[in-house]
Amino acid sequence: xxxxxxxxGAAAAALAGRAAGAPDNHAKxxxxxxxxxxxxxxxxxxxxxxxxxxxxHLERPIQLVQRRxxxxxxxxxxxxxxxxxxxxxxxxxxNRSELQLVAVPLxxxxxTYHSYLVVxxxxxxxxxxxxxxxxxxxxxxxxxxxxxLYPNYALLQFAERPDVFFSKTFFTWGHRNTVEAIAAxxxxxxxxxxxxxxxxxxxxxxxTAQTRVAAISPAFGHTPFVARRDIVRGEWAALQQVxxxxxxxxxxxxxxxxxxxxxxxxxxDALYEGIARMALAVxxxxxxxxxx
Amino acid sequence: MLRLRxxxxxxxxxLRGIVLALITAILVTTALLKQEYDDLRQDLITTSxxxxxxxxxxxxxxxxxxxxxxxxEIINSxxxxxxxxxxxxxxxxIMILDANRRVYLATDPKQYPMLSxxxxxxxxxxxxxxxxEQLREFETRVVELPGxxxxxxxxxxxxxxxxxxxxxxxxxxxxxxxxxxxxxxxAALAMLAALAILLPASWYWAQRFARPLTELxxxxxxxxxxxxxxxxxxxxxxxxEIGQLGAAFKAMLMGLRHKEALExxxxxxxxxxxIGRLSAxxxxxxNNPLGGMLNAxxxxxRHGSEDPLVGTTLSLLERGLMQIKxxxxxxxxxxxxxxxxxxxxxxxxxxxxxxxxxxxKSARFTWDNDxxxxxxxxxxxxxxxxxxxxxNAVQAIEPGGHVACHVYRDSSALHVxxxxxxxxxxxxxxxxxxxxxxxGRDAGHGLGLWVTYQIVSQLGGExxxxxxxxxxxFAVVLPMPEQAA
Numbered sequence: 001x002x003x004x005x006x007x008x009g010a011a012a013a014a015l016a017g018r019a020a021g022a023p024d025n026h027a028k029x030x031x032x033x034x035x036x037x038x039x040x041x042x043x044x045x046x047x048x049x050x051x052x053x054x055x056x057h058l059e060r061p062i063q064l065v066q067r068r069x070x071x072x073x074x075x076x077x078x079x080x081x082x083x084x085x086x087x088x089x090x091x092x093x094x095n096r097s098e099l100q101l102v103a104v105p106l107x108x109x110x111x112t113y114h115s116y117l118v119v120x121x122x123x124x125x126x127x128x129x130x131x132x133x134x135x136x137x138x139x140x141x142x143x144x145x146x147x148x149l150y151p152n153y154a155l156l157q158f159a160e161r162p163d164v165f166f167s168k169t170f171f172t173w174g175h176r177n178t179v180e181a182i183a184a185x186x187x188x189x190x191x192x193x194x195x196x197x198x199x200x201x202x203x204x205x206x207x208t209a210q211t212r213v214a215a216i217s218p219a220f221g222h223t224p225f226v227a228r229r230d231i232v233r234g235e236w237a238a239l240q241q242v243x244x245x246x247x248x249x250x251x252x253x254x255x256x257x258x259x260x261x262x263x264x265x266x267x268x269d270a271l272y273e274g275i276a277r278m279a280l281a282v283x284x285x286x287x288x289x290x291x292x
Numbered sequence: 293m294l295r296l297r298x299x300x301x302x303x304x305x306x307l308r309g310i311v312l313a314l315i316t317a318i319l320v321t322t323a324l325l326k327q328e329y330d331d332l333r334q335d336l337i338t339t340s341x342x343x344x345x346x347x348x349x350x351x352x353x354x355x356x357x358x359x360x361x362x363x364x365e366i367i368n369s370x371x372x373x374x375x376x377x378x379x380x381x382x383x384x385x386i387m388i389l390d391a392n393r394r395v396y397l398a399t400d401p402k403q404y405p406m407l408s409x410x411x412x413x414x415x416x417x418x419x420x421x422x423x424x425e426q427l428r429e430f431e432t433r434v435v436e437l438p439g440x441x442x443x444x445x446x447x448x449x450x451x452x453x454x455x456x457x458x459x460x461x462x463x464x465x466x467x468x469x470x471x472x473x474x475x476x477x478x479a480a481l482a483m484l485a486a487l488a489i490l491l492p493a494s495w496y497w498a499q500r501f502a503r504p505l506t507e508l509x510x511x512x513x514x515x516x517x518x519x520x521x522x523x524x525x526x527x528x529x530x531x532x533e534i535g536q537l538g539a540a541f542k543a544m545l546m547g548l549r550h551k552e553a554l555e556x557x558x559x560x561x562x563x564x565x566x567i568g569r570l571s572a573x574x575x576x577x578x579n580n581p582l583g584g585m586l587n588a589x590x591x592x593x594r595h596g597s598e599d600p601l602v603g604t605t606l607s608l609l610e611r612g613l614m615q616i617k618x619x620x621x622x623x624x625x626x627x628x629x630x631x632x633x634x635x636x637x638x639x640x641x642x643x644x645x646x647x648x649x650x651x652x653k654s655a656r657f658t659w660d661n662d663x664x665x666x667x668x669x670x671x672x673x674x675x676x677x678x679x680x681x682x683x684n685a686v687q688a689i690e691p692g693g694h695v696a697c698h699v700y701r702d703s704s705a706l707h708v709x710x711x712x713x714x715x716x717x718x719x720x721x722x723x724x725x726x727x728x729x730x731x732g733r734d735a736g737h738g739l740g741l742w743v744t745y746q747i748v749s750q751l752g753g754e755x756x757x758x759x760x761x762x763x764x765x766f767a768v769v770l771p772m773p774e775q776a777a
Contacts, residue, residue: 136406138361168406170360177361185402186364 030061034073034085037174038223057242070143090145093276103225103243104267114194115146117215137166138190151191153278183210199260221271301502309494321479344447385462575624625746631672638671642678662700681710688714711765
């Protein structure tokens with residue numbers, strides 16, 4: 001499992017350098033879409049066919065840009081090096097003034113997802129994050145809602161701080177990595193996007209079988225497709241139409257099934273109120289984010 | 293129970309050959325394995341040292357940033373690039389220890405959880421620390437703990453002179469085993485190939501070596517009831533030990549044969565001597581009353597009546613008594629008869645005497661008398677021997693047959709050789725040839741040869757006979773008396 005991850009990671013880096021490396025300012029007209037590890041972004045063949053699909057339906061050249069962390073994608077977006085991005089609800093609410101919602105994915109027919117508390121399969125006792133005191137805990141990304149904000153918020157409800165509560169925490173920079181860290185026994189627990197875990201369960205059942213979902217958070221707005229505020233309505237509405245229209249066409253349905261999504265809907269800002277409340281609650285709390 | 297030393301050389305030699313080949317193969321394989329182990333270990337030290345330095349350098353940034361996952365990906369990369377196959381060059385475990393020598397990260401986090409004491413997972417680590425106590429900056433050390441099945445490569449992770457931690461790479465020596473088994477298997481195959489050649493070769497050699505020995509053993513086993521002929525022993529001619537053994541064995545067989553013949557001869561002559569004594573005794577006992585009876589008849593003739601019937605009866609008695617006297621005289625060979633020394637003419641006379649008998653059978657005579665001077669031997673007896681032998685020869689031949697007589701002397705003896713080409717003497721007759729009244733004779737009472745034998749014996753000589761289908765030869769050797777020789 002580690003091997004495959006490594007190879008795909010290396011190939012992804014190569015692809016990024018070649019096709020989607022530094023967002024290309026010279027490619028006139030090109031629509032640059034940032035992708036973050038809110039989904040399984042290592043399926044290169046899938047990404048290629050998705051790009052072709054979007055390009056054909058938008059009738060404009062498309063660049064897909066991948067980065068290791070959410071932060072890098074947000075930074076590119078804010079620096080106007082990207083027009084659109086598929087990010088997490090947490091950075092969306094943090095940068096709401098700069099961003100506008102384009103579309104929200106549907107999992108199991110709902111535009112929502114959860115944060116899973118995942119532990120090794122051998123751990124039969126843990127029922128809540130409070131059972132993991134003094135253990136090693138894996139977060140996915142400091143800008144992830146399900147992989148970072150929610151577990152911090154949950155601890156805050158019991159007046160606990162992660163840097164004190166756990167013996168050690170670290171970031172894996174991807175939900176999938178978190179699952180692997182837990183499966184390998186590196187971490188005794190981790191917070192994982194329910195959509196990623198459920199998809200992994202379909203694609204890599206032997207990996208998820210080494211882990212167990214110990215607790216499920218309330219529902220949160222699903223990882224949104226966003227556009228910069230300065231993108232004119234005509235442009236983002238066109239992408240919105242293409243994304244929403246995916247489930248109308250055969251090719252689109254096939255791509256959606258690869259993504260393990262039912263489709264995209266326009267969504268509304270109200271979906272992210274819960275995340276916004278949690279973000280407000282943890283503000284000012286030192287969150288043990290290691291320097292990156 | 294068949295013991296190893298009881299095995300035939302036919303099996304012992306190939307077995308020994310195989311044992312020798314096996315010992316050689318084992319020694320060579322052991323040497324190869326030892327060499328291979330040293331090579332593997334040296335390779336391991338080289339490649340692992342290189343790997344350790346690359347990893348240590350790469351790990352500096354993740355360790356400074358406390359980027360656990362990145363570091364985890366890095367230490368897993370050696371496993372990712374290849375596979376976890378059991379290659380000796382593949383590490384079993386890579387571990388980063390922090391400055392306090394607690395586990396920062398390990399590729400097997402279940403056995404070595406973060407922040408734990410590595411010694412709890414593996415007691416080797418306590419010894420390891422003693423071995424690397426004085427580890428200097430940038431120095432990579434390969435540690436082989438006595439009694440441990442593992443090999444450790446220890447490298448400090450240093451940034452700007454500050455020690456961040458220690459990188460430990462663990463290799464299993466047991467990973468060498470498949471390679472060893474491969475070599476051992478190759479050696480075994482080569483061994484089998486060598487045996488395939490050696491076995492028939494040593495089998496052949498063993499047969500060659502063992503055949504003369506088996507032959508000897510079998511022939512020797514037959515000695516007892518019979519004496520095998522020396523020609524039956526088929527041994528190759530050589531001067532090696534087997535050749536010498538064969539030659540000695542043949543000599544022994546000949547010696548045995550000679551001894552047997554000698555014994556036979558002794559028994560035979562003793563028997564004849566006994567018969568001689570017996571017949572002489574009887575002859576004397578008969579001669580005395582016989583002489584008396586003949587005297588009585590003679591006296592009666594001179595002084596008795598003239599009755600013709602009595603005269604006829606006495607004549608009849610006298611003829612019968614005379615015949616008994618002749619027979620007894622023939623039996624009683626008297627060597628002490630006074631006679632003159634033997635001259636050449638004495639011998640020639642015998643030829644003349646026998647000639648008429650020869651003519652009747654149209655015999656061809658070859659007469660060869662080499663005796664010139666007078667010899668100190670009793671002429672009467674020698675003549676009788678000659679006449680007996682020649683008459684016998686003439687009797688034995690078919691009409692027109694050939695009789696040869698050769699009389700000569702050497703420094704110590706007179707030799708008489710009489711041969712003929714008549715029907716030869718059958719072996720069963722040969723045993724009783726010289727006995728009087730021996731069975732199996734065609735004609736005569738057989739006293740001729742008996743008398744001849746007696747004469748020769750009394751003169752201290754020897755008589756021998758050789759009979760083949762086309763020639764029967766009697767040879768007599770009569771030694772000269774001492775004073776005349």
